[in-house]
Amino acid sequence: MSRSVVTVRPVPEGGGFDGDEAGRLELLRGLARLRPAYLDVELRTLEAGLDAVPAGPARIVSWHDTRGTGERRMLISIMRRAASYGGIVKVVTAATDPADNLTVLSLYDEWSPPPIAFCMGTLGILSRVMALERGSPITYASLNDEPTASGQLPLDLALTMRRYLGNA
Numbered sequence: 001m002s003r004s005v006v007t008v009r010p011v012p013e014g015g016g017f018d019g020d021e022a023g024r025l026e027l028l029r030g031l032a033r034l035r036p037a038y039l040d041v042e043l044r045t046l047e048a049g050l051d052a053v054p055a056g057p058a059r060i061v062s063w064h065d066t067r068g069t070g071e072r073r074m075l076i077s078i079m080r081r082a083a084s085y086g087g088i089v090k091v092v093t094a095a096t097d098p099a100d101n102l103t104v105l106s107l108y109d110e111w112s113p114p115p116i117a118f119c120m121g122t123l124g125i126l127s128r129v130m131a132l133e134r135g136s137p138i139t140y141a142s143l144n145d146e147p148t149a150s151g152q153l154p155l156d157l158a159l160t161m162r163r164y165l166g167n168a
Contacts, residue, residue, distance in 0.1 A: 006031045007040035013064040043082045059087030069093040069100035090116040095124035108134035121151045
């Protein structure tokens with residue numbers, strides 16, 4: 001699993017896990033023992049004192065808002081909180097307006113090393129494509145046209161779009 005990103009995302013953060021928190025954390029710990037490249041843990045989990053990441057995989061500290069994007073100032077504050085736990089900062093919001101893409105992509109101007117930042121939903125596809133252009137170390141695409149999140153592109157389409165941008 002050396003090049004994988006592993007997470008067990010709870011439903012309130014846009015994931016599919018609807019079990020209890022203790023079971024979710026135990027599952028995360030078990031997955032960490034497989035030594036993926038990255039283990040993605042929610043900022044809210046870490047702030048609750050439930051650190052599920054043992055030594056080994058690199059950490060992605062993520063924050064998701066499935067309702068909207070909010071103001072840039074608020075997102076930068078969230079990024080600062082996430083950065084305090086080490087690892088790569090990840091901010092994902094729901095695009096409810098095309099301008100939300102610009103708000104989220106502007107976060108790359110303020111952060112070093114570059115975060116993972118993009119919008120979910122059909123209106124957020126632009127930010128998903130442009131995130132790599134802005135410096136994101138990771139992007140997400142689906143296999144076999146089976147997205148795991150709203151607005152996620154199939155791998156072949158994501159690669160084609162990257163080629164058109166000249167950075168594939």
